[in-house]
Amino acid sequence: MIQINELRLPIDHVPQALEQAILHRLQLAPEELIRFEIFKRSVDARKNVELTLTYTVHVSVKDESAVLSKWSFDPQVRPAPDTRYHFVAKAPELFDQRPVVIGFGPCGLFAALVLAQMGFKPIVLERGKAVRERTQDTWGLWRRNTLNPESNVQFGEGGAGLFSDGKLYSQIKDPQFLGRKVIAEFIKAGAPAEIQYVAKPHIGTFRLVGVVEKMREEIIALGGEVRFSSKVTEFLINNGQLEGLKLEDGQTIATQRAILALGHSSRDTFTALHQAKVYLEQKPFSVGFRIEHPQSIIDRARLGPHAGNPIVGAADYKLVHHAKNGRSVYSFCMCPGGTVVAATSEPNRVVTNGMSQYSRNERNANAAIVVGISPEDYPGGPLAGIEFQRDLESKAFIMGGSNYEAPGSLVGDFLKGQVSQEFRSVLPSYKPGVHLTDLTQALPHYAIEAIQEAIPHFDKKIAGFSMNDAIFTGVETRTSAPLRITRGLDFQSLNVRGLYPAGEGAGYAGGILSAGVDGIKVAQAVAIDMMQNVSN
Known part of the structure; x- marks a missing residue:
């Protein structure tokens, strides 16, 4: 070719x-x-x-x-480069070792799928529910202010990536073209064929539901097993070797290989790993707010006379500003024609995220405007970042009215440090609702100072970005995991053989595509290790 x-x-x-x-x-x-x-x-x-x-x-x-x-x-x-996927191993017939995949978001999904395609019949343990049940539970928070801590935007089949824009592009280096494997499997499961070649492919939440279901069906048809409502609470380790997993229901699963595809919000599982003395370390992350503008404002600023062209679609943006106080402020997870969603997984806390459907035709554009946080901002052990996030989320819950409404402010009032009295031309999309308050009290002073400085600078790049009626909704704290489950070149934990940290929760991915690619890499490492064990 x-x-x-x-x-x-x-x-x-x-x-x-x-x-x-x-x-x-x-x-x-x-x-x-x-x-x-x-x-x-x-x-x-x-x-x-x-x-x-x-x-x-x-x-x-x-x-x-x-x-x-x-x-x-x-x-x-x-x-032309060879972009075909080549399996690294093939399980022998009657092979009795079964790897375990913990978590069934994008990383766990592709780890399990590739292991199943190689004949290793993985067991998937997902703490949440199947995708359609999970969707109903998620709507329970959005429509009825009722949170299910084990079935929500963060937990359940499809992971946090399910309730997002379904973006399938990344800046990772991919010399093996594993991203093409991810895209090809999505298409095979019912995603639009165009995602294989468009520059910024996306699927959208509703389409992802059916795609994820079909991929699960393939894993099961190939001999794999997917167990929902199966939360791992203890890691059984002997002399630095994983020997098994204990579940919340008391069941024990004997295994010497488990992929940790936990996602960035599995805080209790991080605690269990820490208690088992698995090596963890702090890492930077970001916190901020969701900002909403009319999509038409973004289209005009970014596309000029081409705004509204259906082939071009809704415009996106990517912004960064280095503030005088040394902080970096940047846009994250921009969702054209989308909505701001309630994304908490813990009671009495408020977390925001963004989501778009495939059509991207909702009235507002939204993005997170976040500030970089380093371990120096939350001194302590490897779990200190989690407590930093929790403090902000609990405060946001109270500021929003203690009913899962989110605290919010008009951007013009936020820049002036005053409380908004009513919404104007831009109406918030966040459900259950937005409570206007003094949002300058929702984050540490250095973050507020940096965001207030950044917004007028962003307006120079996108005319109308600092419009008075645009809306800030808080807080955005789950941009990435605040820790890393560090692994070596063999993809195993630094101090526990048989544990394979992977994806966003382990600190090795950010987004659906990179998480899927990392899941494939780790699955390959598991397969090679299993085959070497057989030959020895």
Whole structure:
């Protein structure tokens, strides 16, 4: 296959135009082209240029070596990389060792799926419920102010990534193209085919529900087992080797290999690991608020005359500001045409997050505006960051009225340090509701100072960002885990053999795609270790 980069076409081109562009670019006759596929497609939507689509394509021709030789001087024409997924192992028949995957979010999902596809028949332990039951429980908080601590935005099949924008892009280095494996499996399970090639693919929450269910069905069909409402409460370790897991119901599962795909909010499991003397360390994270603007304001500022074009879709943004007090302020998890959601997993605490559906057609745009926090801000042991988060979440619960409503403020009033009296042109999307208060009291002073400085600077990049009627809703504290379950080059815990920390909860991923990729990497490490154990 040959890869061609930078093929540019008008945004309204007819389907056959791409094939004609390939023939023209390589100077081929039609009969010399066997087939082609789109590897990547991006939209050039800069305000001062004509809308164009830029393609990277993989092309099969009759005489590949001759074509590559002819265009060897052109850096945009090269051999296409092998992006196929290659399994690292195959379990022998009647193989009786079964690895355990703890957690069934994106990381655990792909770890279990790849292990099952290699024949290792994993056992998945998920503390929450199956995806449709979990969805009903989550709506219970949003609509009825009723929290189920074991079935919510954070816990249950699909993990925290289920109630998000379903973003499938990342800045991780991926030389093995494991991200392509993640995308391919999503498509096979019912996700839109376009996520394989668009520059910023996303699925959306409602579509993810069905996709996750089908992937679970494949794991089970391949001999795997998925157990819901199965929370691990104790790790049985002997001389630095994992020997088993104890569940909340008293059951014990004997295993020498367990993947810790916990997610960033499994605070009681982090405590159990700490009690078992598994090596943990503090790591930086971020805290802040969700900001909401009319999506039309963001579209006009980012796209200019192209705003509203259905091919371009709802505009997003990515912002960063280095404040005078040394803090970094940045946008995180931007959700075009989405909603702000209640994301707590513990009683009497308030946490915000963002979510979009596939259509991204809700009235407001939202993003977290967060400030970097370092271990120096929360001195103590490896669990100190959790207590830092909890203090902020408990305070937000009280400031919101102690009924799971969130504290909020108009951005104009927040910048002036005053209490808002009523909502204006922008209405908050957070459910159960937003209680207007003095939001400057919701975070440490250095975070408030940095955010107040950053907003006017962001307005210089996106006109209208500091509009008085925009809304801040707090607090955003679960941007990532506040600790790392450190692992070695073999992907195992530094001091417990058989424990494989993975994904966001272990501090090795951030988002659906990177978590899925990390799950595959760790599954491969488990499979190789199991096969080496057999050969020895």
